Amino acid sequence: MKILFITNMFPVEDYQSFGIHVKEQIESLKNVESDIFFINGRESKVNYFKSIRSIKHALKSKDYDLIHIHYAISGLFLLFFRPKVPVIITLHGGELFGMKGFINRFLQKNITLNILKYASKVIVLNDLTAELLKSHQNKLMKIPCGINANRFKQLAGPEETDTLKIGFPSSRSRIEKNWPLFTSIIEELKARFNIVVVEFDDMTRDEVAQNLNELDLLIMTSFSEGSPQIIKEAMGCNKPIVSTNVGDVSDLLQDVRNCFVVETFDKMDFIAPVEAILLLNKEDRVSNGRQKLMQMGIDEGSVAEKLSKMYESVI
Template sequence: MKVLYVTNMFPVPDYIYFGIHVREQIQAIEALGGFEKSVYFINGRAGKLNYLKSIAGIRKRVKEEKFDLIHVHYGLAGLFLLFFKPAIPVVMTLHSGELYRKKGFWNHLMQKNITLALLRRVRKIVVLNDDMVRLLQPHAPKLVKQPCGTDLGLFRERSLPPDPHRKLRIGFPGNPARPEKNFALFEEIVAMLRPQFDVRVIEFHNQSREEVVRNLNSIDLLLMTSLVEGSPQIIKEALACNRPVVSTNVGDVADVLEGVRNCYLVESFDAKTFIGPVSQILSLPLHERRSDGRDKLYKMGLAADQVARAVKQVYEECL
């Protein structure tokens, strides 16, 4: 099977984890065997005109090469579908920013309206959580709920050298400059903890995969304060390393954390409501500051190879 992947999310030198989960999913599918891939990357960060240029570029690629299927990652990357309809099936994965407001109002309105127009032109729509399913009920026959997976070979629990001067470490999952990550709430929580705990903050922003694995294994817990998410990879990566997590109820986090030891969901954006669960974890002896999240990922079918097989099945249903 030959697949053309069209995406505006892919690692670039100045943003090395941008769309890393898209690249890793493509690699996991390719590893199943029987696949030939080609990637068309629309670098929207380098210039919005690249979206318009992609219309002719993708048409040319489809005309010159014999693809069996096109898989679009992110709504705007499918802009070409408004201008020509390929003779082969198109699958589109939505990554939440197309439906939820993460930037300005007009940006959100434009993205959402374009995406909704595109959905009528695709064979299958892959979404990340139940709320996205609810929002897209008019397209119910096309919908497949399938969060992105995590490489459990790479993300795993590691032993670190003992550090007698070690501070308690809390991880912040993302770029503090992004408004939807709600760093102000995170800072407020940490400030309330500091009279009782000697805390160091670890920011998970633009790190290599090895740095992410090492830093995840160094933290006592991951604290997510986001206002909106789809299916946050960093939560799954933390669980793969058996780290404790405290999070707001965003995306599919409630499903992922349900029943996982030393993981808590907070149904509020009030800093005081986070102090109890965070303090409970930080007060544990070091060897008990662990979760059993890795087992939960296997049970949910969220290992990278499990997700790759599920996406392959979506492809086969389209052909």
């Protein structure tokens, strides 16, 4: 099976973690001959328009069985010409819920809704997106991105000390990750706990796994998410998590020990669940997140199998 993957999310030299989950998902697919067409929208928005002609040429130069688009705006070409092969689009959340300026957000959402008309299947990562896209219900499939369960697993952590490591799941520069709320929570806790913050920014995949295993707790304060990989990776390592109710986090963490979902963006609503975890003995500061991930079939292999079956159903 020959697939052309078109995406604006893929690791680049100055941002190696950018779209790493897309890269890893593509690499996990078996019996697939894949070509990747990367649109560097971070470099220039003009690249989306430049891609229209280039994608048309790519489709003429090789016989593909289908096209899989990651992030809907990467499918801008669909508004200008229709390929002869089926098109699958994975929505990653930012298209419809992104923390952009009003004009950017309005334009992107409306362009996305128009692009979806030309898809054979639309993959969503959470129920909120599915609810918003009821008019496309016959096309929708919920398939969150999986994680590499061999890499993200529980390892022996360092010896217990009086220092507690709390993780922030991204770069503080990303507005949607809500660094100000995170820091306000940490400041509130520092009067009672000796805390070191680990910021998951500019790390290799092995460094992410190692640092997750050294955490006492991961706190996510995001305004919006699709299906956050760092939450699933922390679950794979059986780490406690406290998060805002974004994306599919409430589904992921339901009935997971030592994990809590906070319904507000008030720092005081985070304090009680965070303290409950930090006051545990180190050996008790764990979750059963990995078991939940496996039950949900969100390991990389299970997701690859679901995608392969979907591909076969449309060609």
